[in-house]
Amino acid sequence: MSQVSTTPKPRRNVELALLLLALAVGIGANMMVGVDQEKAFDSDFWFQSSLLAAAALVFHGVLRFRAKYADPVILPIVVALNGLGLAMIHRLDAPGGDTGNNQLRWTLIAMAVAIAVVFFLKDHRILRRFTFISLAASALLLILPLVPGISAGEVLGARVWIRFGSMTFQPGEVAKITLAIFFAGYLSSNRDLILLAGRKIGPMQFPRFKDMGPMITAWLVSIGVLVFQRDLGSSLLFFGLFIVMIYVATSRISWVVIGLALIIGGGFVAAQVFAHVQQRVYGWLNAFSPDVYENGSRQVIEGLFGMANGGLVGTGLGQGRPDLVPFANSDMIIASLGEELGLIGLFAVVLLYLLFFTRGFRASLGTRDAFGKLLACGLSFAVVLQCFVVIGGVTRLIPLTGLTTPFLAAGGSSLLANWIIVGLLLMISHAARGPVDTTPLPPAEAAAAPGIDTPTEAVKQS
């Protein structure tokens, strides 16, 4: 692995300045919503704004203290996105509605958990010890929504929710993190085997069947999610995540080819066998026919109408009618933003995501251990895939599937999971940008996988 070296600089003051800008965006948007509803600057507004600002500044403080070399751009980007989401959800709240406050509560919880990740996880490499525990946790999390008693049953055609008392939670959101940890751990330990053993057919080297094990497992997991939970989006997310991670681990394009073949094969079979997949595809292709509109495509079509209505500059916050779109504050929040902030505003939002995942990839390039590289790359790509599936679905680039928009959409589980990703990426970027850490890992790790974390210039690929 070649190193991308940077002179270690903390750049925490840059982060503070950007953070203030990000808070200004989120709180400013919320203020405009308030102005529009003619109830600006009441005590609620100040209370909510100061909570968000305080949480962001506490996070910043913890970074100064615990991870001073962490990437200075990540936190401000996420605070800006989260703040915009809060403003939009608040704006969409019907009089007396509580979704906005609920989202704020979840934001604070999620930020607290992310702060805890930064505070307690001194070194991301420790997570590698939990490789197989993560696999077990992923399996458990994915099975939970099917277990009678805690399952929240079928919500909008998908069984992805669980219920504790009055609270509902989507365990699949957290599963993407545990799966990324598992893949990163497994692949960083076994990449040499996968890489060197195998048969060459034509220009491509194919791996041995027994090394295909996790690949097959991942494929079965994603098909299982599709079949039992009827969740096309998560299924795509998990499988795409795995393909990218195994590609990065091995630099072998053949994995991508096999993976895409499996996706296309699986997708083709799914479209033949499962009525709901068939319906999705038909509804996507014929979305504008009045029959389909009445029985399924209404959501995406109304979203498109909203975005078209917004045009280049948007109607302005509070001036459009995003409330005409079903699920305007969750699945369709991108359409709501597109309508009121226009093409320009939505481009800015998508650019924020682009910057965010680019910083994640940058951390992946910079960190020195294979596990960290794979984990950062995998988590970043999970965000990419999620954005692509959601925004692509809303703009009718691909069929709409039920994934949440990271940091923007109303929903606690999604916020929590994505903020944990932020915490992990910050820690990995801290390792990447900081001075070389020469402290050896605790002995348990070294015994489990000898020699893996020594710099591996010897097996440098391509």
Place this chain on the structure above:
Amino acid sequence: MNQAIRHAWVAAVAMFALLFGAISFVQVVGADDLKTNPLNQRAILQNYCNDRGAIIVGGTPVAESVQTGSETCTFQRTYPQPELYAGLTGYFSKNYGATGLEQSMAAELAGNSDQLFLDRVGQLFLGNQPKGASVELTIDPQIQQLAYNLIPDGQRGSIVVTNPKTGAILAMASKPSYNPNLVATQDAAAERANINELVKVPGINLNQNVSGPTGELLAPGSVFKLVDTAAALASGKYNKDSVLPNPAEMSFDGIQYKLPNYAGGNCYTRDTATFAFALQQSCNTPFASIALDLGRNAIADQARKFGFGEDVGDQLKLGHALGNGFPDNLDAPGLAQSAIGQKDVRATPLQINMMTSAIANGGKQMQPNLIKTLRSPDLRVIDEPQPQQLRTSTTPQIAGQITEWMASAVSEGIAKGAAVPGIQVAGKTGTAELGNGTNNSWFTGFAPANNPQVSVTIVMEGVNITTGAQLTSPNAKKIFEAVLNK
């Protein structure tokens, strides 16, 4: 590994490039199509209470926004002659969307079209209320009223009157009609109740952007023989003096079915017929034999050239059903029946009128046009559609020959009722059996035959032979007189 990470990043950026493309497409490139989509209620909700432009016929508004005096909703859309123009204006409803011109001209009427950009800038700086452009139609109010009155109440039927040389629509009326004011009311409960009543009336389709003349696909019956005639002459196998077989019945190998001649005329008097005689008396077997001789494709090709199953052009600004053209996969009896406009041949009254007008206009089919001028709020003309040729249907020679025979059908044949003293009228009747003892009765023709000024198509649905004859040719005469005596 770092190289692979960079590749993954490039893939991620490529995916995001697709997203940027998709967003641009939805919000800018394809936004106008989305805004004018009939399913889209936003435009209506947003400017429901604005001062929309009027739809004007002969200087009088047939759809206008009037001040309500209410604070919350300052303007209300009203239709002063509701039933007469419902098929053209459509309605503008807060909860049920818009249809007709209210829908297709929504951007202009609301003042959002690009042509009104400068007006919008002006409104912005002067703080004026937004006001839409007004749309003046080519419709002649007297002819429209006459046509509407000529369809008896309770009778389903359509009348289309056009200028064959320009494609301008002078009248387009149909019954049953409805009162768009009932649907445009601000009282949501009343609106729902009214709609629930209206949808029970057969022949009113509130959800579609079409009315009878443009939306109903009907069996054309014998007026389709004009297509056979044009196809025959174009093939070179026939000329004006050709002698056609005219048996009383045509039989087919191996089946019982026999195709008879039209019982109402004088076809039975001859075993063979000239084109002139066959068209005058509307005999069936000569045209069936032409179709069997030329084959399905020749007839289908000529039908397409006359506009069957084809686009009507974008000047109409109303929804239009196209139909499937001349049917495919026909056996001999099927081809014979199709050739006389029965079986599965279907056309809208407007399509039949366009065919007739093409014959009247020397084979050149014009785009049907409903919009005379588009005026900005300060009455400046911002658009004035010019006549446009849609396609060439046949040669001037063939058109002239068919005109001559159509004229003889009026002067000597079964379309006599359409004759106007002192003016040569060209016409063709049609009677399409519906299989339940009733017929669609047609007349289509134009006048004067040597210099056509007006082309008239009338169809009465579900009538017996006598009523059909009374309601078509004689009514065409009244319309010819009204237009030509102006």
